Amino acid sequence: MPLTLMLTEGVLPKGSEKIAIAKITDSMLKWHGLVDHPVMKPNITAAFHILPQGSTFSGGKEISGAWIEWKVPAFAFTEREVQVGFGRDASEIVRELSGFKLPKDNIYINVVHAVDGLWNFNGEPMTNAEIGAAISS
Template sequence: MPITVNVTQGLLSQQGERDVLPLVADALLRVHGLTDNRFMAPNVIGHLVVSDESKTYVGGKAQSLAVIEVKVPSATFPNAEVKQAFVSEVTDIVDRHKAGSHPRERTFVNVTFAVDGAWGIGGKAYSNAELGEAIQRGAN
């Protein structure tokens, strides 16, 4: 499950830049009860994009901005409680690791769902049912 963390330069501390992706990945796995799953854990991947403040805009003005995007299979985030837990936890991660002033209302979390059968890992397209089976095998 790819994670992209887009932040304005200087928004996160140096340690925060190193820690943000592993922490968001842990949150994603934890809210789904998959922290130790041998299939899912290695397939939560991501990258950090740091942009100059002159290239991040909020309300048409150059300002600090954090956008965390997660692309997941359509069977993920099955209910409102899981969605809320993830969004809240990721926003808290940014707050704990910011280097200076950055308001919570400029941290955005977005989840994008892949069409059933269009989730690929290592050249194999998985249906939701196949992913479920692989996740179950990974729990053993």
């Protein structure tokens, strides 16, 4: 389940991106009841991208911001409690790491539900049902 964290340059102190990735990953697992799960935790992947000043916008106007995007199976992030809890956690993680300089209004979160059947766990494409079975075992 890939996490992409995109940040305008200077939003977080250099090097703290790794801390943000770890904390956001842990929050996602926490809200799905999968903390330290032996199948799920190693299948949460992530990348961060630092975007140059002057290249990020909201409403057509230049801003400094943070974008958190997940690509997950259709069964993830479906419960409202999980959506709200994770959204609050992730926003607070970024705000805290920014030294509370980044306004909440400039933190954006979205989730993309991926096509079933091509999740690659251990080199094998898996369906949502197969992932569910692996998580349950």
